[in-house]
Amino acid sequence: MPPASSQPPRRQRPLRTPGDPVSPFDAAAADYDGWFEADGKLVFETEVRALEQVLPNLPRPWLEIGSGSGRFTDSLGIDVGIDPSAGLLRLATGRKAGALRGRGEQLPFAEATFGAVFIIVALPFVEWPLSVLRETRRVLQPGGKMVLAEIPRTSPWGQLYDAEGKDGHPIYSIASLRSYPELINVVERGGFGLEKIVSTLVQAPGEVGEVEQPRTGLALGAGFVVLVAGKRGEAE
Numbered sequence: 569m570p571p572a573s574s575q576p577p578r579r580q581r582p583l584r585t586p587g588d589p590v591s592p593f594d595a596a597a598a599d600y601d602g603w604f605e606a607d608g609k610l611v612f613e614t615e616v617r618a619l620e621q622v623l624p625n626l627p628r629p630w631l632e633i634g635s636g637s638g639r640f641t642d643s644l645g646i647d648v649g650i651d652p653s654a655g656l657l658r659l660a661t662g663r664k665a666g667a668l669r670g671r672g673e674q675l676p677f678a679e680a681t682f683g684a685v686f687i688i689v690a691l692p693f694v695e696w697p698l699s700v701l702r703e704t705r706r707v708l709q710p711g712g713k714m715v716l717a718e719i720p721r722t723s724p725w726g727q728l729y730d731a732e733g734k735d736g737h738p739i740y741s742i743a744s745l746r747s748y749p750e751l752i753n754v755v756e757r758g759g760f761g762l763e764k765i766v767s768t769l770v771q772a773p774g775e776v777g778e779v780e781q782p783r784t785g786l787a788l789g790a791g792f793v794v795l796v797a798g799k800r801g802e803a804e
């Protein structure tokens with residue numbers, strides 16, 4: 569996720585019809601997406617590498633909730649994304665994976681459709697996180713997995729975004745980042761059992777000089793953690 573840009577966000581031609589809700593990501597979409605190829609290139613590659621650790625053996629098909637401009641969707645080979653931001657979806661149209669407009673709280677899919685559901689730095693932005701997790705459970709097949717990637721609030725990266733949010737940044741001011749215990753708590757309250765954790769981005773903001781090797785488990789200070797969880801109450 570990019571830190572505040574020094575450039576003012578470029579406005580996007582909206583893909584909305586009158587009455588559609590405006591996403592705070594719409595106006596910042598081009599800057600948000602451009603960061604991944606500029607200052608954020610090594611961060612993105614580091615995050616993709618951590619996510620790649622958990623891909624083997626995940627059953628197909630795969631859904632990403634809050635897929636934004638589709639960069640992770642494409643890089644990870646996810647089959648379909650869903651996101652409410654017309655501005656970000658517009659940027660996703662040139663990419664390989666399909667993306668729908670919609671919210672994680674009300675997924676337009678039948679139950680037991682997906683083998684894995686990814687939620688990558690999107691849960692802090694949704695209005696009703698537990699409803700998103702309930703929907704995730706519903707659309708997962710028996711034995712399916714949720715892959716939740718987050719920026720822990722207490723990491724240097726989380727602290728940076730928190731501070732920018734408190735300064736009124738249009739995107740970070742609406743993010744509710746979670747500490748490590750809060751992350752584990754929301755996974756469990758959502759009806760999931762934690763099965764695996766991968767951590768990365770121990771390099772601090774402004775000091776990322778290389779693509780980092782992911783570590784298994786919770787690494788203190790890691791700015792990006794990937795939690796894999798199964799539906800509780802299912803046989804492993």
Ligand SMILES: C[S@@+](CC[C@H](N)C(=O)[O-])C[C@H]1O[C@@H](n2cnc3c(N)ncnc32)[C@H](O)[C@@H]1O
Binds near residue numbers: 593636694696
């Ligand atoms: C920080 S971006 C992450 C996007 C993408 N996963 C990535 O990492 O590049 C957060 C995303 O959550 C999406 N979002 C916000 N509210 C949502 C909701 N209720 N359901 C699904 N996605 C939502 C935003 O539109 C935005 O694309």
